[in-house]
Amino acid sequence: MEEVLDKISDLTGQPKTKIILEMLEQYVPVLEQTIEALEQIRDNKENALSIVQKFAGDLLLDGNQKLGQIATEVKNLK
Structure with missing residues (x-):
């Protein structure tokens, strides 16, 4: 991971700490959804599935939306 x-960092000219922070910030919505799901499962084990x-x-759905956004951005680079 360090090598990546x-x-x-070398290719973008950004410090590794900034890259890591930006990556973690991107994961916040997923982590929040995970917390919500785990809390629901804890409170309602019968409906866990x-x-x-x-x-x-x-x-x-969220992943597909993000891929669509990325595809649009890449297409607009041309």
Whole structure:
């Protein structure tokens, strides 16, 4: 991991700490969704499977939206 961060830092000219912080900031929404799902499972164990299925579906939807945004940004670079 150190090698990857070093290479990204070299290529972008950004300090590794800034790269790491930006990456962690991007994960905050996913971590918040994870906390919410875990709390729901803790409070409602009988419906744990449906809670997990909804959580997974939401993550997939969010991921697909992000990929769409990235694809649009890349397309606009041309």
